[in-house]
Each structure stands twice: as structure tokens, then as C-alpha cells.
Amino acid sequence: MLVAAIAIGAIAGCGQSPGDSRTVTAPVTDEIPAIELVAADRHTDALQDWASKRAGKLGIPVRALQAYGYATVALAKTQPDCHLGWTTLAGIARVESDHGRHRGAKITGDGQVRPVIRGVALDGTNGNARIVDPEATSRAGKTVYAQAAGPFQFIPDTWKRWGVRADIDYKSLEKILANGKPGTSKGSLGSADNIDDAALAAGRYLCASGGDLSTGRGWRDAVFAYNHSDAYVRQIRAAASAYASK
Structure with a gap:
């Protein structure tokens, strides 16, 4: 599961409770230009103009928008029935880490968020x-509680299941995404502290959890799975809708 351990910069929710899926409609989104999915070191460069035109008015770093756009395009190609919108990824990243800017963090050119962002210790x-973080506990010889990591706030176990490097060769990436199931090789796991990897992993998780995110039920189920809170679903919808309307 994912835990939104640090609802950073949370946006006040609005509208009806999403407990009944009929009261929720999926937020709209604008289209992303078609790009060649090469998944190389500069895989997001093709979205530079698209992101630059929107960054100022949306208040989102260009580098973050490139990550959301690339994840959306990659999943549209490999899981066309999911219909993930970039505004949903942007809404989640806004609430979780202010697009990787929590406490002065910045996104480097290669997508790394520095300094790293960590949530509170999940100690109950x-x-x-x-x-409990079993690997950290084993290394320390004492109980170490998990912390959510990165701009999309993944807990370690969830990252192991859904994490993926965005810059691996596209044929390998396509197989991982098209499968629609958790898991990948260790070498393809990527880092929760890289915004490209994190956005793509979040998209994988949302598609697996909601099915068709163009429907109210599918979208609500996906976001609710990300964090089991009706208030959180309202926050994300408000954020995503605000980005779509600008």
C-alpha cells in the first residue's frame, strides 16, 4: 500500500464525499503531444516545450511537468484502457511534496530530488x-520504521513492487508497463527519489488500482488506493481539476 505520510502543502478539499463513486467524476486533462518513446538519458527532452508553456501559470517546475507528461504518454501506449491524465499525477505530487520542493528541495536535470524528501517514521x-522496514531493521540490529520517500511518497515495500526506472531501454520498459502487474528486476527498479521514476511508478500503481481512470469509479478507486482517505481523494481531485482549468 501507499501511505501519504506527510500531506505536504495539502490543498483544501471541496465537493461531495467520494464514498459513493457516483458523486465523483474524473478530472479533465489536456492532451500531451505525441513523442517517440526511446527511454534514453534525455527521454523527457521531447516534452520541454510542452512543459515550459505551462510551468509558469501552473506553478509547477518544468522538470516535474516533463516527468508527469512522460509517464502519461508511456502508460497511454502500454495500457491504453487506463486513461491516466497527467493532471492526476500532478495533483498527487502537489499534495505529497509540492512537486519535489518540500523544505527547499529541488529537481536536478536528471530528475533527482535533492535533498531527499522523507516522511515521518511510520511507528503507529x-x-x-x-x-517496519525489514531491510533497515536488519542493518541496524534494531527496529526501524518505514518512511515514505521521494516526491510521490512511496513506502519501501510499495516501491519494491511498483518502482521502475524511466530511462531503461524502451523495449524493456514497455514489457514492464504492459504487464500491468507489480514487480520488475532489481536493475530496473529505479529510485523513489527520482521524479521520472516516481511518476511512472505512481502511474503503474494507479492504473492497476483503478482500471479505467476516465470513469468516476475507476479514478476514485485508484486515488483511494494510493491513500485510504476520502479527504485525500477530494484534495487530489481539487488539485488536478485546478491544473486542468488553467
């Missing part, structure tokens, strides 16, 4: 889940 206090 203050309403948080209690999740």
Missing part, C-alpha cells in the same frame, strides 16, 4: 500506520 503514532 499520531494516526499513522505501523510499518
Whole structure:
């Protein structure tokens, strides 16, 4: 599961409770230009103009928009029935990390978020889940609680299941995405602290959780799976809709 451990810069929700899927409609989104999916070191360059034209009015870093756009295009090609919109990824990243800018963090040219962003220790206090990080616990010789990591706030176990490098060769990436199931090789896992990898992993998770995100039910189920909170679903919809309307 994903845990939104640090609802950073949370946007006040609005509208009806999404407990009944009939009260939720999927936020609209604008189209992303067709690009060649080569998944090389400069795989997001083709979206430079698209992102630059929107960054200022949306208040989103160009590099973050490129990541959301690339993930959306890659999933549209490999999972065309999902209909993930870039505005949904942007809404989640806004609430989780202010697009990788939490506490002054910045996104480097290769997509790394520095300094890294970490959520609170998930030790079961203050309403948080209690999740032990087994690998860190083994290394430390004492109990270490998991922390959500990166601009999309993945907990370690979820990253192991859905993480993926965005810059691996496209044929390999296509196989991973088209499968629609969790898991990949260790060498293709990527980093939750890289905004390209994190956006793509978040998209994988959302598509697997919601099915068709163009429907109210599918979109709500996907976002609710990301964080089991009706208030969170409202926050993300408000953020995504705001980006779509500008």
C-alpha cells in the first residue's frame, strides 16, 4: 500500500464525499503531444516545450511537468484502457511534496530530488500506520520504521513492487508497463527519489488500482488506493481539476 505520510502543502478539499463513486467524476486533462518513446538519458527532452508553456501559470517546475507528461504518454501506449491524465499525477505530487520542493528541495536535470524528501517514521503514532522496514531493521540490529520517500511518497515495500526506472531501454520498459502487474528486476527498479521514476511508478500503481481512470469509479478507486482517505481523494481531485482549468 501507499501511505501519504506527510500531506505536504495539502490543498483544501471541496465537493461531495467520494464514498459513493457516483458523486465523483474524473478530472479533465489536456492532451500531451505525441513523442517517440526511446527511454534514453534525455527521454523527457521531447516534452520541454510542452512543459515550459505551462510551468509558469501552473506553478509547477518544468522538470516535474516533463516527468508527469512522460509517464502519461508511456502508460497511454502500454495500457491504453487506463486513461491516466497527467493532471492526476500532478495533483498527487502537489499534495505529497509540492512537486519535489518540500523544505527547499529541488529537481536536478536528471530528475533527482535533492535533498531527499522523507516522511515521518511510520511507528503507529499520531494516526499513522505501523510499518517496519525489514531491510533497515536488519542493518541496524534494531527496529526501524518505514518512511515514505521521494516526491510521490512511496513506502519501501510499495516501491519494491511498483518502482521502475524511466530511462531503461524502451523495449524493456514497455514489457514492464504492459504487464500491468507489480514487480520488475532489481536493475530496473529505479529510485523513489527520482521524479521520472516516481511518476511512472505512481502511474503503474494507479492504473492497476483503478482500471479505467476516465470513469468516476475507476479514478476514485485508484486515488483511494494510493491513500485510504476520502479527504485525500477530494484534495487530489481539487488539485488536478485546478491544473486542468488553467
